[in-house]
Amino acid sequence: MTDDAKAIEAIVMVAEEPVGAGLLAQLLEITPSHVEVLCHELAESYRRENRGFELVRVAGGYQFQSRPEMAPYVERFVLDGQNPRLSAAALEALAIVAYKQPVSRAQVAAIRGVNADAVMRTLAARGLIAEVARDEGPGQAALFGTTTLFLEKLGLYSVEELPPLADFVPGPEIMDSLERSLLADSAPQLDLRGAGETDSDVTESSL
Amino acid sequence: MTDDAKAIEAIVMVAEEPVGAGLLAQLLEITPSHVEVLCHELAESYRRENRGFELVRVAGGYQFQSRPEMAPYVERFVLDGQNPRLSAAALEALAIVAYKQPVSRAQVAAIRGVNADAVMRTLAARGLIAEVARDEGPGQAALFGTTTLFLEKLGLYSVEELPPLADFVPGPEIMDSLERSLLADSAPQLDLRGAGETDSDVTESSL
Amino acid sequence: MPYTVSTPVFEGPFDLLLHLISSDKVELWEVSLADIVDGYVATLAEIGDGLDLETATEFLLIASVLLELKARRLLPGREAVEAEEELALWEERDLLVARLLECKTFKDASRELDRRLDVASRSWPRRVGPGELYSSARPDVMAGVSPQLLAEVMRKVLEPRPVAKVELTHVAPVRVSVAEAVAGLAVSLPARRRVCFSELVERAQERLEVIVCFLALLELYKQGYVDLEQATTFGTLEVIWLGDSANNAGVEALVVEDYEG
Numbered sequence: 001m002t003d004d005a006k007a008i009e010a011i012v013m014v015a016e017e018p019v020g021a022g023l024l025a026q027l028l029e030i031t032p033s034h035v036e037v038l039c040h041e042l043a044e045s046y047r048r049e050n051r052g053f054e055l056v057r058v059a060g061g062y063q064f065q066s067r068p069e070m071a072p073y074v075e076r077f078v079l080d081g082q083n084p085r086l087s088a089a090a091l092e093a094l095a096i097v098a099y100k101q102p103v104s105r106a107q108v109a110a111i112r113g114v115n116a117d118a119v120m121r122t123l124a125a126r127g128l129i130a131e132v133a134r135d136e137g138p139g140q141a142a143l144f145g146t147t148t149l150f151l152e153k154l155g156l157y158s159v160e161e162l163p164p165l166a167d168f169v170p171g172p173e174i175m176d177s178l179e180r181s182l183l184a185d186s187a188p189q190l191d192l193r194g195a196g197e198t199d200s201d202v203t204e205s206s207l
Numbered sequence: 208m209t210d211d212a213k214a215i216e217a218i219v220m221v222a223e224e225p226v227g228a229g230l231l232a233q234l235l236e237i238t239p240s241h242v243e244v245l246c247h248e249l250a251e252s253y254r255r256e257n258r259g260f261e262l263v264r265v266a267g268g269y270q271f272q273s274r275p276e277m278a279p280y281v282e283r284f285v286l287d288g289q290n291p292r293l294s295a296a297a298l299e300a301l302a303i304v305a306y307k308q309p310v311s312r313a314q315v316a317a318i319r320g321v322n323a324d325a326v327m328r329t330l331a332a333r334g335l336i337a338e339v340a341r342d343e344g345p346g347q348a349a350l351f352g353t354t355t356l357f358l359e360k361l362g363l364y365s366v367e368e369l370p371p372l373a374d375f376v377p378g379p380e381i382m383d384s385l386e387r388s389l390l391a392d393s394a395p396q397l398d399l400r401g402a403g404e405t406d407s408d409v410t411e412s413s414l
Numbered sequence: 415m416p417y418t419v420s421t422p423v424f425e426g427p428f429d430l431l432l433h434l435i436s437s438d439k440v441e442l443w444e445v446s447l448a449d450i451v452d453g454y455v456a457t458l459a460e461i462g463d464g465l466d467l468e469t470a471t472e473f474l475l476i477a478s479v480l481l482e483l484k485a486r487r488l489l490p491g492r493e494a495v496e497a498e499e500e501l502a503l504w505e506e507r508d509l510l511v512a513r514l515l516e517c518k519t520f521k522d523a524s525r526e527l528d529r530r531l532d533v534a535s536r537s538w539p540r541r542v543g544p545g546e547l548y549s550s551a552r553p554d555v556m557a558g559v560s561p562q563l564l565a566e567v568m569r570k571v572l573e574p575r576p577v578a579k580v581e582l583t584h585v586a587p588v589r590v591s592v593a594e595a596v597a598g599l600a601v602s603l604p605a606r607r608r609v610c611f612s613e614l615v616e617r618a619q620e621r622l623e624v625i626v627c628f629l630a631l632l633e634l635y636k637q638g639y640v641d642l643e644q645a646t647t648f649g650t651l652e653v654i655w656l657g658d659s660a661n662n663a664g665v666e667a668l669v670v671e672d673y674e675g
Binding site: 001005006007008009010011013014015016019023026027028045049050051052053064065066067069070073074076077078124125126127130131148149 | 208212213214215216217218220221222226230234235252256257258259260271272273274276277280281283284285287316320321322324325328329332
């Protein structure tokens with residue numbers, strides 16, 4: 001094992017939060033991309049040796065964590081109970097903040113069609129979202145974004161790692177059935193295809 | 208590698224203090240002497256692979272630490288890598304703990320209006336605050352207070368020497384609203400309500 | 415044909431519509447609106463104490479759009495309808511479809527977040543720190559922190575938070591929460607006992623705030639927390655708090671929304 005790899009192991013072992021490749025590179029006087037390669041090799045070696053821990057790339061850096069299969073044992077040891085699961089409503093609001101940040105409470109409420117104050121408070125209290133800016137408009141509404149804790153809790157390196165929202169846009173069959181359901185008879189003077197295009201325009205610009 | 212050895216690695220990796228062989232034996236449902244053997248083998252394997260960390264037996268338990276030869280890197284990391292000053296959020300939490308001790312994480316969060324876990328962890332890691340008691344309520348939340356190190360750093364003999372808040376707080380309504388939010392939060396199950404009531408105070412003044 | 419809403423809880427009108435449209439392949443136009451409303455009201459009744467005024471209100475709004483669309487279809491002489499009006503109606507419909515699609519998109523995205531949260535929750539991070547060994551190497555984080563600074567920070571923390579304003583953005587409609595207004599009144603009324611409605615809303619900036627305050631009062635009246643007196647038509651409306659000054663706990667319970675579960 002190279003001294004550089006050893007140094008990375010030593011540093012990440014004493015870090016209280018994920019250590020960025022940039023910082024490691026600076027401390028070791030090597031390039032960040034070399035750091036990435038070494039970390040990848042280390043993670044691979046732990047996997048190969050079937051260790052009880054792993055080196056992961058999360059929240060902008062590298063960190064040691066227990067391997068998921070060992071959860072039953074670690075659970076018994078860790079006293080702090082995990083937080084209760086988020087409700088479906090809180091998860092939806094979280095998804096909206098994650099993809100549309102920075103976003104105001106009112107915008108979240110508009111998308112979900114219900115008041116979002118309570119769920120936004122819950123998410124902030126859990127540390128998953130935080131006020132990141134103020135709207136420039138007259139109301140100076142608080143704008144929310146996701147936090148580092150959010151990345152850690154989801155095992156993400158950055159929000160860019162979230163699957164693209166386009167993956168979740170309902171398929172044509174759902175659109176069709178929505179269209180049909182809300183279609184006020186066949187309006188002779190209006191072309192249905194035209195309406196369809198308007199829909200996708202609206203959807204696109206609002207996503 | 209056996210599952211028992213993997214479980215030991217996982218538990219010791221996330222433990223904040225050395226984990227005793229007795230406790231590991233209990234968690235894994237094996238004998239303490241078997242734990243000792245496995246830990247010895249693990250330590251041996253890290254040495255053989257020339258890793259940057261080691262498994263050591265200290266203070267009656269096992270813990271991971273960086274290998275002494277890597278100290279120059281770790282020192283640089285400790286010195287440069289971490290933000291040398293307390294963040295505004297950490298300073299706020301520290302002030303709240305100093306003035307309101309003993310106080311739970313949830314109470315600090317209620318006063319600040321946002322999650323306080325990360326900053327409380329930072330303060331504890333710096334030795335400025337520590338768990339001093341457990342709440343008697345059903346949740347048995349950890350209660351925090353400031354440490355001797357905190358007093359030393361501020362050149363105080365006791366926390367009573369902190370400037371009295373009465374000098375600063377202009378009106379009773381502020382203390383009132385703080386008390387209310389504290390009270391609301393100590394109601395066992397209601398994290399959410401706590402935050403809600405703080406908000407309704409705000410609403411009140413806007414009506 | 416009676417329509418029963420079988421799923422126990424709908425988070426909002428979009429939820430309900432999506433459910434109706436996607437799971438049961440119902441043509442909304444073949445279901446009488448009264449049936450949808452009945453089903454929804456039944457659902458709300460099942461929720462019981464967790465009744466959410468916001469949800470109910472928003473649902474009514476959407477139902478009214480549907481009603482309008484449907485009425486247009488039923489009324490004779492549609493040819494006479496101004497083209498402009500017809501177009502506006504189509505725009506409403508398109509907007510509704512767009513909102514439903516957007517809502518569904520995030521609903522599906524939230525499942526993916528949930529899955530990732532679940533996967534990640536089976537690992538615990540190491541957060542141990544360098545420990546005593548390196549304590550001398552650490553920069554002193556308390557450098558520059560004095561007892562006076564700490565007191566100053568504490569004073570700032572204790573300052574009342576900035577007053578929450580009604581958020582106005584061009585993207586979303588103005589929303590003032592009736593639940594919040596109820597909570598606010600439950601705090602302020604017990605101390606004042608008897609107060610004119612005009613005093614309650616003197617600081618309102620929008621007509622909507624006045625309306626919301628009024629709706630909140632009606633809610634409190636319905637629940638038996640206040641009495642309302644008006645000597646003459648268009649005369650002064652007086653609000654009388656009926657509970658004792660400490661007894662507003664029930665009202666607060668009323669407005670806590672049942673999201674966390």
